[in-house]
Amino acid sequence: xxxxxxxxxxxxxxxxxxxxxxxxxxxxxxxxxxxxxxxxxxxxxxxxxxxxxxxxxxxxxxxxxxxxxxxxxxxxxxxxxxxxxxxxxxxxxxxxxxxxxxxxxxxxxxxxxxx
Amino acid sequence: xxxxxxxxxxxxxxxxxxxxxxxxxxxxxxxxxxxxxxxxxxxxxxxxxxxxxxxxxxxxxxxxxxxxxxxxxxxxxxxxxxxxxxxxxxxxxxxxxxxxxxxxxxxxxxx
Numbered sequence: 293x294x295x296x297x298x299x300x301x302x303x304x305x306x307x308x309x310x311x312x313x314x315x316x317x318x319x320x321x322x323x324x325x326x327x328x329x330x331x332x333x334x335x336x337x338x339x340x341x342x343x344x345x346x347x348x349x350x351x352x353x354x355x356x357x358x359x360x361x362x363x364x365x366x367x368x369x370x371x372x373x374x375x376x377x378x379x380x381x382x383x384x385x386x387x388x389x390x391x392x393x394x395x396x397x398x399x400x401x402x403x404x405x406x407x
Numbered sequence: 408x409x410x411x412x413x414x415x416x417x418x419x420x421x422x423x424x425x426x427x428x429x430x431x432x433x434x435x436x437x438x439x440x441x442x443x444x445x446x447x448x449x450x451x452x453x454x455x456x457x458x459x460x461x462x463x464x465x466x467x468x469x470x471x472x473x474x475x476x477x478x479x480x481x482x483x484x485x486x487x488x489x490x491x492x493x494x495x496x497x498x499x500x501x502x503x504x505x506x507x508x509x510x511x512x513x514x515x516x517x518x
Contacts, residue, residue, distance in 0.1 A: 323504055334411070334495050334508030335450070348505060383450065389504055395440060396506060398450040 294318070296399035298384050304405045305374045313369045313402045317386030324367050325396060326359055327383040335383055341367060342389075374406045411496050411509025419515040426483045428512040430496035431476075437501045439472055441481050444511075445492035453481075453494075483514075491516045 297316045305311050317324050323342050327335035328351075337351040343364035352359070356375075361367040371378055381403050385396040411432045420426055432439070441453045456463045456472045456479070463470045469482040483490055493513050497506040 325505060327506075327508075334497075334511050335506075337505045337507065340505055348503065351505075385450075387504065394504075395452040395455055397452070398442075400449045 296384055296386055296397050298382075298399040298402050300402060301400060302403050302405075304407060307376060307406055308373050310370065310372045311374055311404065313371075313382050313384075313404070315367045315369070315384030315386075315399060317365065317367070317384070318397055319365075321386035321388055321397070323387045323389045323396075324361055325385040325387075326367070326369050327385065328353075329381045329383055329401070331380075338369070338382075371404075374404075376406050379404055379406045411498065411507065413494075413496060413509040413512045415512060416510070417513045417515070419517060420486060422486055422488055422516050422518050424486055426486050426490070426514055426516075428481045428494050428514070430479045430481070430509050432479075432496070432498050432507070432509070433477065434500065436474070436498040438499055439470075439479050440497045440499075440506065441468075441470060441479075442495045442497060442508075443492045444495065450495075486514075486516045488516050488518050490514060 299314045325340040326338040329335040339349040339359045341361040356372045358370045381401040383401045385398045387394045387396045411430050413430045438457045440455045444450045454465045456470050467484045472479045493511045495511045496509040
């Protein structure tokens with residue numbers, strides 16, 4: 293079946309531009325996660341949703357970062373006024389769970405480069 | 408910030424040999440998972456071990472967990488060229504599903 297998909301796969305933004313990254317989770321997966329991965333590092337947690345509820349946004353680095361999942365399926369991560377330090381791969385993952393930790397299924401990521 | 412430290416940071420071995428990677432973490436965990444990442448297939452779940460388990464096997468993979476030492480190890484037996492990838496441990500705490508990843512081990516299998 294279809295896995296987690298993300299779009300765009302690559303995004304180049306000029307410093308100061310706003311960007312929107314999309315994630316389509318596996319159908320029926322309750323939980324959805326966003327992670328940020330810098331080059332040569334492990335992914336770092338940004339935020340997560342159970343259905344449409346954003347339960348934890350402690351990892352969002354600043355108020356320029358905003359995520360939503362209005363209908364409990366597709367999610368969008370928005371970054372306003374991008375800065376060079378925002379350059380990274382943004383990974384989305386989903387899992388069946390709903391409270392209990394299960395394995396997470398990751399999308400291919402969106403590589404954001406801010407120039 | 409990343410909770411886990413992995414060692415070694417990089418490991419190169421001959422095809423057919425066994426590879427062992429270690430992971431340490433800082434706080435109490437609900438479970439610990441191992442993931443593989445390569446450019447072709449992205450980040451893929453390998454195995455999950457719960458805090459009340461000490462050892463788990465899946466095919467050529469063997470994972471151990473020592474909660475008293477806050478450490479885990481991943482053993483890959485009879486390595487293959489296709490095992491070349493970065494390997495990450497990731498932990499989750501009770502009551503929260505988010506994963507805290509380690510720094511990763513870059514494994515290279517020499518044919």
